[in-house]
Amino acid sequence: MLKVISLDAALDLVLAGVKTWARVQSVPLGCAGGRVLAQDAVAGEDLPAFSRSMVDGYAVLASDTFGASAAQPPLLRLAGEVKMGERAAFSLSPGECAAVWTGGELPQGADAMVMLEDAEALGGGWIAIESPSAPGRNIVFRGDDAKAGETVAPAGKRLSARDIGALAALGYSEVSVLSETRVCVLSTGDELIDCAEAPAGAQIRDCNGPMLTAACGLAGAKASFCGRVPDDEDTLLGAMRRHAAECELLLLSGGSSAGAKDAAARCLDRLGEVFFHGIAVKPGKPTLAGRIGETLVVGLPGHPAAAYMMFHALVYPALAALQGQKLQEHKVSARLSTAAPSNHGREELVAVRLEGDRAVPIAAKSGLVVPLARADGYVRIPRDTEGLMKDALVDVILF
Amino acid sequence: MLKVISLDAALDLVLAGVKTWARVQSVPLGCAGGRVLAQDAVAGEDLPAFSRSMVDGYAVLASDTFGASAAQPPLLRLAGEVKMGERAAFSLSPGECAAVWTGGELPQGADAMVMLEDAEALGGGWIAIESPSAPGRNIVFRGDDAKAGETVAPAGKRLSARDIGALAALGYSEVSVLSETRVCVLSTGDELIDCAEAPAGAQIRDCNGPMLTAACGLAGAKASFCGRVPDDEDTLLGAMRRHAAECELLLLSGGSSAGAKDAAARCLDRLGEVFFHGIAVKPGKPTLAGRIGETLVVGLPGHPAAAYMMFHALVYPALAALQGQKLQEHKVSARLSTAAPSNHGREELVAVRLEGDRAVPIAAKSGLVVPLARADGYVRIPRDTEGLMKDALVDVILF
Numbered sequence: 001m002l003k004v005i006s007l008d009a010a011l012d013l014v015l016a017g018v019k020t021w022a023r024v025q026s027v028p029l030g031c032a033g034g035r036v037l038a039q040d041a042v043a044g045e046d047l048p049a050f051s052r053s054m055v056d057g058y059a060v061l062a063s064d065t066f067g068a069s070a071a072q073p074p075l076l077r078l079a080g081e082v083k084m085g086e087r088a089a090f091s092l093s094p095g096e097c098a099a100v101w102t103g104g105e106l107p108q109g110a111d112a113m114v115m116l117e118d119a120e121a122l123g124g125g126w127i128a129i130e131s132p133s134a135p136g137r138n139i140v141f142r143g144d145d146a147k148a149g150e151t152v153a154p155a156g157k158r159l160s161a162r163d164i165g166a167l168a169a170l171g172y173s174e175v176s177v178l179s180e181t182r183v184c185v186l187s188t189g190d191e192l193i194d195c196a197e198a199p200a201g202a203q204i205r206d207c208n209g210p211m212l213t214a215a216c217g218l219a220g221a222k223a224s225f226c227g228r229v230p231d232d233e234d235t236l237l238g239a240m241r242r243h244a245a246e247c248e249l250l251l252l253s254g255g256s257s258a259g260a261k262d263a264a265a266r267c268l269d270r271l272g273e274v275f276f277h278g279i280a281v282k283p284g285k286p287t288l289a290g291r292i293g294e295t296l297v298v299g300l301p302g303h304p305a306a307a308y309m310m311f312h313a314l315v316y317p318a319l320a321a322l323q324g325q326k327l328q329e330h331k332v333s334a335r336l337s338t339a340a341p342s343n344h345g346r347e348e349l350v351a352v353r354l355e356g357d358r359a360v361p362i363a364a365k366s367g368l369v370v371p372l373a374r375a376d377g378y379v380r381i382p383r384d385t386e387g388l389m390k391d392a393l394v395d396v397i398l399f
Numbered sequence: 400m401l402k403v404i405s406l407d408a409a410l411d412l413v414l415a416g417v418k419t420w421a422r423v424q425s426v427p428l429g430c431a432g433g434r435v436l437a438q439d440a441v442a443g444e445d446l447p448a449f450s451r452s453m454v455d456g457y458a459v460l461a462s463d464t465f466g467a468s469a470a471q472p473p474l475l476r477l478a479g480e481v482k483m484g485e486r487a488a489f490s491l492s493p494g495e496c497a498a499v500w501t502g503g504e505l506p507q508g509a510d511a512m513v514m515l516e517d518a519e520a521l522g523g524g525w526i527a528i529e530s531p532s533a534p535g536r537n538i539v540f541r542g543d544d545a546k547a548g549e550t551v552a553p554a555g556k557r558l559s560a561r562d563i564g565a566l567a568a569l570g571y572s573e574v575s576v577l578s579e580t581r582v583c584v585l586s587t588g589d590e591l592i593d594c595a596e597a598p599a600g601a602q603i604r605d606c607n608g609p610m611l612t613a614a615c616g617l618a619g620a621k622a623s624f625c626g627r628v629p630d631d632e633d634t635l636l637g638a639m640r641r642h643a644a645e646c647e648l649l650l651l652s653g654g655s656s657a658g659a660k661d662a663a664a665r666c667l668d669r670l671g672e673v674f675f676h677g678i679a680v681k682p683g684k685p686t687l688a689g690r691i692g693e694t695l696v697v698g699l700p701g702h703p704a705a706a707y708m709m710f711h712a713l714v715y716p717a718l719a720a721l722q723g724q725k726l727q728e729h730k731v732s733a734r735l736s737t738a739a740p741s742n743h744g745r746e747e748l749v750a751v752r753l754e755g756d757r758a759v760p761i762a763a764k765s766g767l768v769v770p771l772a773r774a775d776g777y778v779r780i781p782r783d784t785e786g787l788m789k790d791a792l793v794d795v796i797l798f
Contacts, residue, residue, distance in 0.1 A: 029594060030624060033613030047769065049598065054702065054766050087600045102701070103590055105601050146769040153772065160798065161617055162772040165610030165703050169603075169768050173595035191502055195428060196572035199448065201486045202504050204568075211564030214432030218560055225429060302501070303453065304564050367453050367502075367539040369568050370446065370551055373561040399559065 004278035004285065006383070007313060007347055013275040014314050018321040019248075019294045023179035029167055032159050034220060035177035036323045041153040041163075043170050046143040050087070051106045055138045058097040058119050058127055059110035062135040073120070073128035082107065097127050106139060113138035146170065156324045181322040183216045183223040184243040185209055188236060188264065189254040189302060192228045207369055208253035208300070208307050215311055219319045221249070233263040240267050244292035248322055251315065254302030264288065264299045272297070280346045280383060284310040296322075304369040309349050309378065312399060330398040332377075334359035335391050340379070342387035351375040352396055359396050375399065403677040403684065405782070406712060406746055412674040413713050417720040418647075418693045422578035428566055431558050433619060434576035435722045440552040440562075442569050445542040449486070450505045454537045457496040457518050457526055458509035461534040472519070472527035481506065496526050505538060512537035545569065555723045580721040582615045582622040583642040584608055587663065588653040588701060589630045606768055607652035607699070607706050614710055615650070618718045632662040639666050643691035647721055650714065653701030663687065663698045671696070679745045679782060683709040695721075703768040708748050708777065711798060729797040731776075733758035739778070740786035747782075750774040751795055758795050774798065 005013075024038040053059065060076060068074050076097040082088045082104040091108035092098060098107050106113075115138065118131035146152055152170060153163050159175070167175060192206040193199060209225050216223030224247075229239045244250045252264050265277045265288050272292035279287050283306035288299040298315055300307040320327040334352075337360040342348040352359040354376045361379075362371045377398040381388055388394065404412075423437040452458065459475060467473050475496040481487045481503040490507035491497060497506050505512075514537065517530035545551055551569060552562050558574070566574060591605040592598060608624045615622035623646075628638045643649050651663050664676045664687050671691035678686050682705035687698040697714055699706040719726040733751070736759040741747040751758040753775045760778075761770045776797040780787055787793065 030609050030612055033617045043769075048603070048766075050601070052601070052766070082601075103588075103601070103603065140766040145767045152769055159613075160772065161610050161614035162707055162768070162774075162798065164613040165606040165707065166769045166772040168594035168606035168609040169703070171594055171597070171604060173593070189502075194572070195567035195570055198570070202449070202451070202481075202502070204447070204502065205570060207564040207567035210429050210567040211560050213429055214558075214563040215560035218432045304568070308561055308564065367447075367451070368544045369561070370442075370545040370565045373552065373559065373565040375561075399561065 004280040005276050007279055007281045007284075010276055010279045010287070010289065011314055011317060014289050014296070014298065014318050015321050017275055017289065017291050017296050018318055020324060024176055025179045026174050026176050029164060029173055029175055032175045032177055033161055033164055035159055036325065037153055037155055037157045037159060038176040038178050039155045040151045041167055041170070041172065041175065043146040043148055043150045043152050045148050045170070047145040047169055048140055048142060051139055051141045053100045053102060053104050053106060053113045053138060054140060055113055055115045056102050057100065057113050057115040057138070058129070059092065059100045059106045060097045060112050060114055060129065060133060061092060061094055061110060062112035062133050062137070064094060065112070065114060065129050065132045068129045068132045070130040073130045075122070075126045075128055078121075078125045078127050079107070097129070111135045111139070158323075158325060178323055180220065180222040181249060181319060182247040183221045183249045183251060183319075184226045184247040185213045185216070185223060185251045185253075186226050186239055186243060187228045187253050188231065189228070190231045192254070194228075207304050208302065211304065211308065211369075212251055212253060212300070212311060215308070215315075216251070216319065219316060220323070221319055231263065233267060236263050237267045237270065240292065240297070241271055244271070244295040244297065248295060249315075249318065250292065250295055250297045252297070252299040253307050268292070268297055268299070279310075282344065282346045282348045284313070284349070285346070287314070289314070303367045305351065305367070305372045308372060309351070312378075312397075313349070331395045332398065334394060334396050336361070336379070336388055336394055337390070339390045340381060340388045342381045342385065345383060347383045348381040349378045350381060351378045354396065359394055403679040404675050406678055406680045406683075409675055409678045409686070409688065410713055410716060413688050413695070413697065413717050414720050416674055416688065416690050416695050417717055419723060423575055424578045425573050425575050428563060428572050428574055431574045431576055432560055432563055434558055435724065436552055436554055436556045436558060437575040437577050438554045439550045440566055440569070440571065440574065442545040442547055442549045442551050444547050444569070446544040446568055447539055447541060450538055450540045452499045452501060452503050452505060452512045452537060453539060454512055454514045455500050456512050456514040456537070457528070458491065458499045458505045459496045459511055459513055459528065459532060460491060460493055460508060461511035461532050461536070463493060463496075464511070464513060464528050464531045467528045467531045469529040472529045474521070474525045474527055477520075477524045477526050478506070496528070510534045510538070557722070557724060577722055579619065579621040580648060580718060581646040582620045582648045582650060582718075583625045583646040584612045584615070584622060584650045584652075585625050585638055585642060586627045586652050587630065587635060588627070591627045591653070593627075606703050607701065610703065610707065610768075611650055611652060611699070611710060614707070614714075615718065618715060619722070620648070620718055630662065632666060635662050636666045636669065639691065639696070640670055643670070643694040643696065647694060648714075648717065649691065649694055649696045651696070651698040652706050667691070667696055667698070678709075681743065681745045681747045683712070683748070684745070686713070688713070702766045704750065704766070704771045707771060708750070711777075712748070730794045731797065733793060733795050735760070735778070735787055735789060735791045735793055738786065738789045739780060741780045742785050745782055747780040748777045749780060750777045753795065758793055
């Protein structure tokens with residue numbers, strides 16, 4: 001029998017086993033979306049570097065426009081034009097204005113813009129201002145966006161498209177980011193064959209290998225499926241040793257039941273350290289974790305639904321932690337469509353489909369994979385209950 | 400002046416302009432996570448192909464175990480062992496049992512499993528059964544997972560890791576998926592330079608190009624930044640014609656204000672069709688959309704915050720629709736930390752930062768990009784209001 005711990009305790013041990021990886025690389029800004037910044041991004045200069053107009057119109061001294069209306073427009077002398085893409089080479093005195101296009105620099109002295117549609121060029125260099133403007137109106141002042149020396153995005157931030165825009169504006173063409181987490185996925189079991197093969201005898205196609213590899217990839221990791229290992233302890237030992245050296249997370253599936261052919265736990269114990277072997281949860285009991293050197297190792301059950309549930313509960317948070325992130329669990333509230341009895345002394349994870357505001361438990365024997373693919377998430381039933389009643393309000397953790 | 404339409408009407412026109420693309424490709428199953436299935440995936444066979452055990456233990460006739468206890472265990476004759484990975488070559492009669500490992504086939508006649516820990520091997524081929532088992536207990540029957548001919552994942556489904564697992568179990572090694580949406584991003588404006596360059600005069604670094612390219616990439620599209628085009632109508636016309644032929648979505652930024660240098664709308668009108676030019680929204684008024692052939696074209700404002708808001712409101716849904724998907728908007732409820740006046744007759748989008756359950760409007764002049772990078776989402780203020788009061792309960796649409 002396995003000496004089991006709770007799912008929450010298992011998660012704590014997995015996260016405590018995560019090393020913050022110092023693997024850093026420099027990537028072109030255009031490839032940095034979704035990556036995690038390895039060092040603070042600091043503004044090297046004021047942004048914008050000069051005060052500029054946000055509209056097409058006339059730069060003015062706001063005080064010259066107070067009280068302006070179409071009926072009584074003050075007339076300002078056109079002192080010049082600041083062409084798009086050019087700096088302002090002159091300054092304004094009271095009674096003067098300057099044509100400035102969107103993005104253009106305001107001449108010295110100007111402190112507001114009047115939009116083109118609120119002015120009329122009378123000819124002879126005179127502009128009639130038909131609407132008042134307030135100081136700062138339609139202007140971005142120097143440094144409004146960022147001041148030189150200001151941290152624009154801190155180390156550890158996952159870069160959004162908007163961050164990429166901000167860094168581009170500040171002149172970053174490359175950024176230093178955490179390297180993608182490398183994951184090796186190994187399937188174990190004599191009975192497994194590749195999904196392209198036709199099963200002979202009692203062989204079954206390995207679905208955990210592709211499923212777990214895809215799940216890591218969708219979580220942003222660089223995951224490689226490293227093949228199927230037969231139930232031979234020496235072979236497994238060699239494969240675990242070799243692949244642990246190539247990655248930050250080694251994922252095994254199968255080979256961790258307490259049955260006669262269990263070997264992963266013994267191999268892990270010989271190569272490194274076992275954090276735990278066995279979780280008081282259904283499905284997912286024969287799950288183990290530990291480390292080989294600084295590589296985190298998680299052994300998932302062979303049954304696909306159990307493997308995926310434990311992946312979701314333990315490995316997703318670990319993948320986030322390996323990138324210095326804290327996973328945001330997505331939950332919705334719903335009412336159980338049927339009672340979910342649970343009285344076996346283990347926490348239970350019940351896969352459900354959402355239908356409106358109802359959570360419908362799916363017949364998810366832990367050996368099945370197709371019903372799991374149709375589920376939207378799962379409900380946790382604590383170990384100290386007799387289960388949940390029909391219509392109970394539950395949190396559904398979304399896949 | 401632009402003839403403006405509402406943001407909702409603009410979204411309807413953009414989505415109506417999306418063609419359902421018939422571009423389909425076959426990819427290895429391992430690369431199909433997150434892709435959209437192009438045709439129904441159907442089970443070609445019963446899964447599992449035989450009834451199998453979910454535990455290590457003894458296959459029995461359940462009726463032989465009724466009333467069993469440790470004190471009064473029925474004795475069953477061990478008829479044989481089904482080794483892992485082998486088919487059962489014998490059948491059970493009443494009074495008999497067979498050793499079966501997890502995943503092994505049940506012999507004909509057996510209808511339940513007794514776990515190893517609920518039985519004791521007495522020697523001489525006799526097994527004491529210490530706990531009763533019910534028919535079907537610890538067994539997956541043939542076809543429980545999927546029946547031959549059943550649709551396992553319908554065309555149009557975005558493949559999750561669990562779908563990949565289900566398809567692997569059913570022997571799919573390649574799947575037919577929609578090709579990734581190709582997006583070309585063009586920045587327009589004489590004043591723009593590459594983010595790696597140092598601005599001279601009134602030049603500014605192009606941040607919309609990298610930002611919009613990254614945003615499309617994070618949304619799963621295959622986005623290419625195709626460079627900056629100066630404010631020259633013939634040059635723009637050539638670039639739009641050339642790049643529209645290479646993609647399903649052509650994104651422009653800048654060049655769509657009603658100012659003197661506006662050219663994108665005229666080019667679009669010459670090359671194809673303009674759906675609309677101008678939206679009654681702040682920021683984002685000078686936004687346009689149309690098509691060139693079957694390629695959707697969206698022209699975003701030059702101001703980065705305005706460009707990103709309109710990207711979020713119009714282009715994200717369009718990217719989803721181009722993959723046959725309906726975008727799920729993520730919203731949270733919050734209370735405004737300060738009043739947000741808005742009485743200019745246009746719908747207003749106010750970027751906010753979330754602090755607990757409070758939405759704090761950020762100073763987001765539409766020319767700024769750094770404050771935008773720090774925002775968590777935005778609030779829509781309808782055009783027919785005077786704005787929102789402090790403490791108003793609002794839906795924050797998350798970026």
